Amino acid sequence: MVPELRQAYNTAFTDEKFQAFVQALNNYSTPIQFRIAETPVFIPQTFSQQMIDACEQIVDVILQPDFKEKTTRAIPENYRVPNENAHPHFIAFDFGICRNANGGLEPQLIEMQGFPTLFGYQVLLDDVFSEHFGIPPGYSSYLGGLNRQSYLELFKKIVVGHEDPENVILLEIFPQQQKTNVDFYCTEDYLGIRMVCVTELIRKGDQLFYLKDGVATRIKRIYNRVIFDELQQQEAAVQEKAAVLFKDLDVEWVTHPNWFYRISKFTLPLIQHPNIPETRFLSDIKEIPVALDHYVLKPLFSFAGQGVVIDVTPADIAAIKDPENWILQKKVEYASVIQTPDEPAKAEIRIFYFWEEGAARPRPVNNLARLSKGKMIGVRFNKDKTWTGGSFALFEQ
Structure with missing residues (x-):
């Protein structure tokens, strides 16, 4: 997308350098369980501004006084959780890189979610990539004027709040077994909190606890990574343990589970924008x-x-x-615009938004990217293909 950077990167690329980069990522915790793409995506200012403009218009819709009323039906009754807060702490917006009617490139929204994503891992990815390949001058993976330090400070401020980190947990279903478990290890390191499985929760009245080094420790805030739809895929014993999450508990959610449904495919018909496909x-x-x-x-x-x-x-x-x-x-027809040693790749960019307590609006902070040469973005459409998989975008500042 930035021809001179693309040409320079591809010319300097070697498989030996890439394998050293992958090995360094794998040495961090456990081997990464998804394919790592050989390249970042270089994004010019004009394109990134189109994405941010679309995100901001969606935020305007979320801020409307009747938004909760309009999205009440989005939450399945059997998944509705008490004590919903005023706004989500995190939103992720997915854009495909497409061609417009004039042949130029434009972003088109694929979907969005009021839910966290790989907020920790993308810091590690940026760090390791910088060590092995270097970041071009004037480009950054961070948005909104943030850098590594200020991003992590904001992330910790939102998740941990005013609590002791030992009273804050990352909650997931068998987190160590998830394909994205590297993100959970990063989050533990960067924020000082523990990952806890739903099967490990202990309820005493309206309070929750987990065992930290054998000691029952109070849970005051939950950084929620449980996708409740996934609970349906679990055996009955796991679902029974997770049923506690639907009780009226004395805990704070980050982000509250109801927002996963409110800000989702359900929201798309409420929005009209040139970079949001008719839905x-x-x-x-x-x-x-x-x-x-x-x-x-x-x-x-x-x-x-x-x-x-x-x-x-x-x-x-x-x-x-x-x-x-x-x-x-x-x-949405993805454009094959990322030049690679064989066939060009398609790309999808996910923009991260963080929303502090008391802030009037959320703000863009970081991103991830996914590259594909198949019919859709995803592992099963890219078997035996290179220059595909998980990556990140570097934005012209």
């Missing part, structure tokens, strides 16, 4: 569009992209029994 609830569509091949059908409530119909037919729509729980979205 409608299936139940609101009176006539099926003629050019269905230009649309994608998505369930509102699904885990890890399950149930998405890429090549939509009228029969697919007719078969849906609960159209109020589906959206029909204008298909």
Whole structure:
């Protein structure tokens, strides 16, 4: 996307240097369980500003007084958690790099979530990449004027708050077994908190505890990494232990689980913006569009992209029994613009927003990127392909 940087990077790239980089990442904790891409994505100011403008318009919608009322149905009744706070602490916005009608490049929103992502790992990735490849002058992975130190200070301030770190936990379902477990180890190191599995929670009245070095330790804040949809995939014993999370507890959530549903695919039909594809609830569509091949059908409530119909037919729509729980979205065509040694790659950029308590609005702080040469972004579409996988964007400052 920045031709001179791309050419210089590809020319200087060697597989030996890349393998040393990957090994350094793997030496941090446990071996990383997802593919690491060979390159970052270089983003010019004009393109990053388009992404931020779209994010800010979405924030405007979230700030509207009736937003909670409009998104009440987004939260499944069996997943509704008490004591919801005024706003999410974290939002992630995913953009595909696409071509516009004039042949130029533009971002198009894919989806968003009021939920954390790899906030810790991306710091490690930036650190190790800088050591092995170097960051071009005038570029940074951090946004909003932040750097490594100020980003981590803000991250800790939001998650830990005024509590002792021992009373703050990162909560997940079997965290050490997750493919993103490197992020949890990073978070432990950077914030001084512990990762805890839902099966390890101890309830005493309206209070929660975990065992720290064999001592029952009070939990006052939960940095929540549990995707409640994933709980449905667990055996009954795990779901029974996790049922405590739906009780009226004396804990603070960071971010509260209800925001995962409020800020999601459910929100897209509420927004109109040039960088946000037309999206409608299936139940609101009176006539099926003629050019269905230009649309994608998505369930509102699904885990890890399950149930998405890429090549939509009228029969697919007719078969849906609960159209109020589906959206029909204008298909986003990713542009293969990242030059690699063989075929060019597509890319998706995730913008991180942090929202401090008492702040009028959230702010952009960091990012991640994913590269693909398949039909969609994701491991199963990129088997045996190089210059694909997890990465980050470097933004022109």
